Amino acid sequence: MNTPINDLILSYAGSSPARFHMPGHKGRPLPGAEACDITEFDGADELYRARGVIAESEENAGRLFGCRTFYSAEGSSLCIRAMLYLTAMDAAAKGRGRARILAGRNAHKTFINTAAMLGIDVDWIRPENEGSLFSCGVTAQTLEAALSSAPYKPDAVYLTSPDYLGNILDVSPLSELCAGNGILLLVDCAHGAYLRFLTRSLYPTDLGADMCCSSAHKTLPVLTGGAYLHLSPRLPGFFARRAEEAMAFFGSTSPSYLILRSLDLANPYLETFSDRLAAFLPRAESLKKRLAQAGWTLAGDEPMKLTVLTKPRGYTGSELAAYMKSRGVICEFYDPDTAVFMLSCQNSGEELSRLESAFLSAEERPPLSGSPPRFILPERAMSAREALFSDSETLPVRSCLGRVLSSACVSCPPAVPIVTCGEIIGENSIECLEYYGTEECRVVSRAAQNSP
Numbered sequence: 001m002n003t004p005i006n007d008l009i010l011s012y013a014g015s016s017p018a019r020f021h022m023p024g025h026k027g028r029p030l031p032g033a034e035a036c037d038i039t040e041f042d043g044a045d046e047l048y049r050a051r052g053v054i055a056e057s058e059e060n061a062g063r064l065f066g067c068r069t070f071y072s073a074e075g076s077s078l079c080i081r082a083m084l085y086l087t088a089m090d091a092a093a094k095g096r097g098r099a100r101i102l103a104g105r106n107a108h109k110t111f112i113n114t115a116a117m118l119g120i121d122v123d124w125i126r127p128e129n130e131g132s133l134f135s136c137g138v139t140a141q142t143l144e145a146a147l148s149s150a151p152y153k154p155d156a157v158y159l160t161s162p163d164y165l166g167n168i169l170d171v172s173p174l175s176e177l178c179a180g181n182g183i184l185l186l187v188d189c190a191h192g193a194y195l196r197f198l199t200r201s202l203y204p205t206d207l208g209a210d211m212c213c214s215s216a217h218k219t220l221p222v223l224t225g226g227a228y229l230h231l232s233p234r235l236p237g238f239f240a241r242r243a244e245e246a247m248a249f250f251g252s253t254s255p256s257y258l259i260l261r262s263l264d265l266a267n268p269y270l271e272t273f274s275d276r277l278a279a280f281l282p283r284a285e286s287l288k289k290r291l292a293q294a295g296w297t298l299a300g301d302e303p304m305k306l307t308v309l310t311k312p313r314g315y316t317g318s319e320l321a322a323y324m325k326s327r328g329v330i331c332e333f334y335d336p337d338t339a340v341f342m343l344s345c346q347n348s349g350e351e352l353s354r355l356e357s358a359f360l361s362a363e364e365r366p367p368l369s370g371s372p373p374r375f376i377l378p379e380r381a382m383s384a385r386e387a388l389f390s391d392s393e394t395l396p397v398r399s400c401l402g403r404v405l406s407s408a409c410v411s412c413p414p415a416v417p418i419v420t421c422g423e424i425i426g427e428n429s430i431e432c433l434e435y436y437g438t439e440e441c442r443v444v445s446r447a448a449q450n451s452p
């Protein structure tokens with residue numbers, strides 16, 4: 001029997017690629033595998049009823065992040081589900097019935113699917129002048145306007161910061177606004193675990209957010225799947241008391257101890273991480289400066305992400321990614337306009353030099369024209385939950401005009417849906433879907449769409 005996954009991994013690792021993609025350990029060895037792969041036997045604690053070694057390790061992480069910490073061995077995805085469930089539980093406990101959330105439109109598909117499953121009503125914030133579909137530059141003014149035009153007071157505001165392209169929201173005024181209105185602020189900080197360790201922390205819970213998730217595996221030396229659910233110490237005890245229950249509701253009953261161990265081992269690493277990061281950041285900054293001087297257009301505010309707008313230099317994102325790959329440099333993400341490289345303190349000096357020299361020796365080309373279609377928020381025909389559980393069919397994108405999306409069709413990365421469940425697929429949606437390479441959509445069947 002062949003072993004195609006193993007073969008691919010060994011061949012990739014054997015080619016010594018310069019990894020500018022997740023996970024944050026960049027292929028540098030972490031402690032070994034099978035001998036350490038255990039289960040929740042007596043004495044090894046239980047992830048979702050942590051009273052022993054897991055609780056102790058979570059407390060260590062909590063001290064480092066200044067929050068109540070719960071480990072996830074299933075990424076930020078699990079933490080997002082738990083944040084929504086906690087919000088729904090809180091709304092129910094307060095007698096508010098079904099929870100309602102006002103969310104930045106660039107939400108990860110996990111948010112959309114979970115809200116639909118839990119029957120949470122979502123209203124979208126989409127600033128008018130927003131260029132990219134994957135960003136949502138919510139400011140205090142935008143949020144204030146969205147709150148005052150919403151027909152109801154939401155239970156929570158949900159934002160993504162940093163986004164996939166490296167844009168960071170100014171969370172402090174947003175959290176003040178939420179707190180002033182008695183609304184929870186939840187932040188998807190999957191890409192920003194390291195922000196806590198900057199000289200001036202930009203971590204959401206330090207800036208007033210009530211809950212956030214962060215994928216330790218994306219930016220720290222942690223195995224894929226390792227993530228944190230963080231609760232602000234300011235939150236009422238209700239949330240900490242129910243958090244394990246919320247994680248357990250969605251999580252596997254066989255959490256990986258390899259991942260838990262790597263989260264545990266990250267704690268002593270994080271004790272001195274601020275110094276390491278402070279030493280690395282000037283190198284990242286000067287690298288960006290040299291690339292900009294060489295004519296590359298960079299975007300985003302994240303210090304550890306290199307987001308390149310490729311068309312001004314005559315490349316599509318995919319052409320640049322292919323060229324970089326031919327030079328042994330692997331990016332995290334590309335689309336027609338962009339290529340994203342994730343830097344980490346684990347990247348060696350040789351890897352950074354390889355990245356730079358590949359950029360600096362790229363062929364000079366005339367700029368390419370063309371920009372992404374302007375995104376128009378689709379209209380809603382039915383609730384997301386109704387659409388998700390309707391009879392449905394899969395159709396080529398071109399045949400979906402006027403149909404209602406049943407389940408989010410989206411590729412990962414960046415897993416930001418163009419249309420969400422229950423929305424009508426219009427001309428603009430089709431243009432955007434085609435631009436980003438989506439070929440098919442799952443739509444509500446005609447009979448279900450027309451039934452009263």
Ligand SMILES: Cc1ncc(COP(=O)(O)O)c(C=O)c1O
Binds near residue numbers: 078163413414415
């Ligand atoms: C913005 C954002 N949120 C959440 C997630 C999910 O994180 P994880 O892969 O750790 O489950 C991702 C994944 O890339 C993401 O980009």
